[in-house]
Amino acid sequence: MLYSSLENPKIKELKKLKTKKYRDILGKFIIEGEHLINEAYNLGYLEEIYALEDYQCDLDVKVNYVTKEVLKYITDLETPTIIGVAKKMEEKDIGDKLVILDDIQDPGNLGTIIRSSVAFNIDTIVLSNNSVDLYNDKVIRASQGMIFKINIIRKDIIPFISKVKNEYHIYGTKVNGGNSLKKIEKQKKFAIIMGNEGKGMSSDLDNLCDEFIYIDMNKECESLNVGVATSIILYELDK
Amino acid sequence: MLYSSLENPKIKELKKLKTKKYRDILGKFIIEGEHLINEAYNLGYLEEIYALEDYQCDLDVKVNYVTKEVLKYITDLETPTIIGVAKKMEEKDIGDKLVILDDIQDPGNLGTIIRSSVAFNIDTIVLSNNSVDLYNDKVIRASQGMIFKINIIRKDIIPFISKVKNEYHIYGTKVNGGNSLKKIEKQKKFAIIMGNEGKGMSSDLDNLCDEFIYIDMNKECESLNVGVATSIILYELDK
Numbered sequence: 132m133l134y135s136s137l138e139n140p141k142i143k144e145l146k147k148l149k150t151k152k153y154r155d156i157l158g159k160f161i162i163e164g165e166h167l168i169n170e171a172y173n174l175g176y177l178e179e180i181y182a183l184e185d186y187q188c189d190l191d192v193k194v195n196y197v198t199k200e201v202l203k204y205i206t207d208l209e210t211p212t213i214i215g216v217a218k219k220m221e222e223k224d225i226g227d228k229l230v231i232l233d234d235i236q237d238p239g240n241l242g243t244i245i246r247s248s249v250a251f252n253i254d255t256i257v258l259s260n261n262s263v264d265l266y267n268d269k270v271i272r273a274s275q276g277m278i279f280k281i282n283i284i285r286k287d288i289i290p291f292i293s294k295v296k297n298e299y300h301i302y303g304t305k306v307n308g309g310n311s312l313k314k315i316e317k318q319k320k321f322a323i324i325m326g327n328e329g330k331g332m333s334s335d336l337d338n339l340c341d342e343f344i345y346i347d348m349n350k351e352c353e354s355l356n357v358g359v360a361t362s363i364i365l366y367e368l369d370k
Numbered sequence: 371m372l373y374s375s376l377e378n379p380k381i382k383e384l385k386k387l388k389t390k391k392y393r394d395i396l397g398k399f400i401i402e403g404e405h406l407i408n409e410a411y412n413l414g415y416l417e418e419i420y421a422l423e424d425y426q427c428d429l430d431v432k433v434n435y436v437t438k439e440v441l442k443y444i445t446d447l448e449t450p451t452i453i454g455v456a457k458k459m460e461e462k463d464i465g466d467k468l469v470i471l472d473d474i475q476d477p478g479n480l481g482t483i484i485r486s487s488v489a490f491n492i493d494t495i496v497l498s499n500n501s502v503d504l505y506n507d508k509v510i511r512a513s514q515g516m517i518f519k520i521n522i523i524r525k526d527i528i529p530f531i532s533k534v535k536n537e538y539h540i541y542g543t544k545v546n547g548g549n550s551l552k553k554i555e556k557q558k559k560f561a562i563i564m565g566n567e568g569k570g571m572s573s574d575l576d577n578l579c580d581e582f583i584y585i586d587m588n589k590e591c592e593s594l595n596v597g598v599a600t601s602i603i604l605y606e607l608d609k
Contacts, residue, residue, distance in 0.1 A: 349488060
């Protein structure tokens with residue numbers, strides 16, 4: 132069967148997955164491109180595929196054939212060829228190395244942080260309740276397929292940090308103040324808190340931190356992009 | 371005078387500055403927001419301002435009053451309040467520390483690299499001829515006002531590198547191969563070549579490099595975002 136109508140109920144339901152509300156209700160999300168689809172398949176998260184009629188599928192999964200018009204209706208990509216529907220990932224145990232994101236808003240930044248967290252051996256990313264939705268298509272695109280390779284959980288972060296504080300060294304981040312990243316002592320179990328793009332880390336978290344760190348930089352530059360700052364800190368702590 | 375018509379010749383000319391072609395012809399570009407406008411003004415690049423009628427301007431510059439509709443027509447911002455027209459910056463002497471960008475395409479990545487280059491004391495960014503336009507609005511937004519704080523030049527990079535090679539240590543970057551960033555010897559005069567998002571550094575540049583460097587990372591992650599990779603390298607070299 133070839134789906135060609137944007138009014139088809141199945142296509143309308145697929146389109147709904149563009150909104151956080153329906154992703155939450157259905158527990159599913161959309162992934163774009165073969166690379167991510169293969170990752171999702173290998174890890175058991177892939178539910179079905181929507182592809183153009185001439186697509187040859189090697190995977191043991193339901194394929195729905197659609198017109199170009201339907202694919203373009205579902206994704207923001209210029210020349211989409213295949214999309215998949217995946218189940219949301221389960222939350223797992225947190226491990227030793229954590230990144231805690233205090234209300235990150237930009238999907239590109241979250242995607243970048245996911246990618247760099249995998250690169251530098253972070254076990255778990257903890258999203259505060261007001262952070263951008265992990266399953267937003269721009270997050271997934273910027274993460275370059277890394278969303279399936281790291282544990283990502285959503286928490287009310289004040290009680291979360293309070294609970295883990297005894298076991299983990301908690302690094303807070305400030306643009307200035309605290310210890311230079313270049314000189315900090317490495318810890319076996321740690322959590323790094325990174326703040327919101329505009330406001331930085333909430334001062335409500337200050338007294339939960341064991342140590343504040345900053346990145347030395349030229350005074351002409353007030354701050355770094357939060358995805359960049361996180362990546363530099365993770366690079367340094369992974370040495 | 372209040373400009374309210376999108377058909378007014380002055381507004382139509384302003385709109386043309388959204389395209390690289392007219393930015394090149396007119397030698398001007400659009401900047402958004404007070405922060406950048408102040409930077410441009412202080413450095414002598416600001417030519418005029420377009421603002422809403424109730425805007426109080428402290429700067430000694432021509433202010434054109436426009437309606438909200440006109441501002442929204444010119445910028446992609448949700449709630450624009452002020453934009454400026456600035457002259458393009460002159461190219462200056464290159465200094466000791468260079469970043470060379472081999473066909474960077476994504477404006478957000480270029481903006482990030484500009485911001486991090488200022489943070490980590492790079493003197494000059496060299497854009498290859500096929501790199502994204504510096505004066506693209508997304509580049510300027512992502513650079514967070516840093517475009518005026520660093521020398522940025524456009525060159526045919528093969529002859530450029532050939533010419534400076536005797537004086538500068540040329541670092542090439544590869545995902546793997548070469549020396550780990552953690553272990554490289556710092557050089558007084560250097561140039562780092564960063565490659566295109568999809569293809570990496572062109573192999574045509576290989577024999578112009580004195581040394582290749584890579585960033586150690588978990589094998590699960592194939593590569594980092596080029597803005598992130600550049601920032602980590604610059605952080606390390608600035609130590």
